[in-house]
Amino acid sequence: MSVHVDVAPTLLDWAVGRAGWDEETAQRRFPHLAEWRAGTRRPTVKQLEKFAQATHAPFGQLFLPAPPKEPLPVPDMRTLHDAAISRPSADLLDTIYLCQLRQDWFRDYLLENSMDPVPYVGSATTMDEPAIIAQRMWDVLGISPDAGPLAPNWGSAFSLLSDRIEDSGTLVMVSGVVGSNTRRVLQPEEFRGFTLADDLAPLVFVNGADSKAAQIFTLLHEFAHVWLGGSALSDAVPGATSAPPDEQWCNAVAAEVLMPRETVRTEYIGDQSAEGLDALAQRFTVSTLVVLRRLADLRLITKELYYERYEEEKARVLALLAEAKEQKTGGGSFYNVQPRRLSRQFARAVIASAREGGTSYRDAYKLLGTKKYSTFEQLAERVGIS
Template sequence: MTRVPVQPALFVWARQRARMDEAVLAARFPQLPGWEAGETHPTLRQLEHYAQATHAPLGYFFLPAPPQEALPIPDFRTLRQGLPRLSADLLDVIYTCQTRQTWYRDEAVIHGETPLPFVGSATLATPATEAAQLIRQTLGFSVDARRECPSWAEALRLFIAQAEQAGVMVMVSGVVMNNNMRHLDPQEFRGFVLADALAPLVFINGADSKAAQMFTLAHELAHLWLGQTALSDAAMVETSNHAIETWCNRVAAELLVPQTEFRAALQRDEALDLALQRLARHFKVSTLVLLRRMLDVGWLDRNAFWGAYRAEEARLKALAMRNTGGGDFYRTTVARVSKRFAQTLVASTLEGRTLYRDAFRMLGIAKPSTFNELGRTLGFPT
């Protein structure tokens, strides 16, 4: 039987890139330890299966050494220290979103759409309060409107809808495409933005807590106002090595919780837990955002902030784990690809400008019946 000579390091590279446990892979590929040790080689069929299992391009296994993959967009993350190499999941999500953006931009050009004036309309010299106000005005995003929402999770849905109405595709997903076996890791990234005046796109890691997702969206919108494509963790950290990240964090915090109104809402000597509950109802944002603002205005010192922040983060994660339920597939798919993108793509496909094959690929679906039902969910008489 013909064996394919593959450098042992490539098997290790593919396993680490896929973030897959060695024991799990070895159970599926019993000869993997021998491959990684260079003691034996796989057949072509075995190699094809291994490449598919690790989401690695087959051709890479014929290289003399593991490739040095680079992110296709600027990296502004602060959580990446100590993490292994770039994951296949992150790279595949970025490439997928770039494909969607390219398609949408071409469609916008065909229809003669004009560039969105807010993309790149701010600079790092723009005060955070001013930039936040510009975003607030463009989106119609206000504390009063959010206060009418029954929960801050509903306020997040309103926030996304307002961003999409302004022209931004907002994609929220915790998996690669619709593959529920490929979960995205919030420790690797929380979101990214692909800046473009005709087809701006924000991706939010849906595997992250709902508490973090609102801040991520606000943070990525700040990047968009700078006209800056970026991958970020959007963490509400005290400092950042990047001036751009620091500025975007400040704008996001001001957008969600205006400092002047926040100061007026604080009550002297109120217990922290009671204050968080009351202010969360008032501003309809997560308690993590509120804790950050308490630090900003001096209501909490640094030690008190970090202690409260870590405790609250743990509480929210535990709460999220207890509320992991299924949902409607079609509504979930729309959220994953953005309603704006889905509506435009379905319309283009039904009108014959886009091949069904290409539409299926960008939506992550395989059956015409699924496409038709998705169209009906979006209001199309398919």
């Protein structure tokens, strides 16, 4: 005989909202949900387990008398505070929790190996001139944007920057899904990245579901948060005037790293057409939206023209991004994607620790998102450990 259970309607609403479902989706997925809410019908244990799994809600929490409070574990510095992001989604929360788990492990690993703190963490304040910090970042990363494009394309530029940031001591994790679950896609509209500050194991996460050009700006924006020494959840909107001071400063640093002001003044020839913006975007390996904002900040175009062109360009970029997503046939090989999701430095450390006996293989599989030894070994080969 099936066992039926009582669930408070507020708990059902909490789980639906946490999953980001609208009412139509909720009723389609669970036709008896309205009856459960009204109390005219009670779910069975099996039905409730299925509901918890579908909404990514902890099963045990559905038996609480009231919804649990789930505050964001990092300061929220997003500027788009509308109804769509007023409550953190299960996907966002689970991504942050997973990164915190991996960061905690990596910090302990570094302590066991007597590693020194990363010198630039907390070395800057918002009182520092962004151009000065940008120069220091160039030195740390070994790049010189004023000498020419960082790379032939945005993908190569992102790989270059993320690898250099990792080499400097900051973990870089990039993913468009929760963990390795390709059915749980992260939404750039909710967040573009976050920073988990730490003097020994700083970590930045970039939403890989965003465009590659946007990911480049987010990466450097979050890296700037590391220099400030504070954790943050960001939407990294260039030039957002309503953003908190830390966000505005990180935007300014990222813009200066990618588009040095004197170089921009030299390269800009007054062409504000789509072709002209594309040329500057390719020159500095940024998005055309960042180009427009930078031109406005340097007073090379008027604010009025900026607002007019920004909306036009935003529509064009979104259309191109939508077209690219439609043409995309797959997410790529697990072994190609997973090292970037994990951070190569982190993956190498976990694999080395497991082989040396410092970490159990069971724990290593959990940290790496793998389930069997053959996958573990192939991942090791992919990150350069023979």
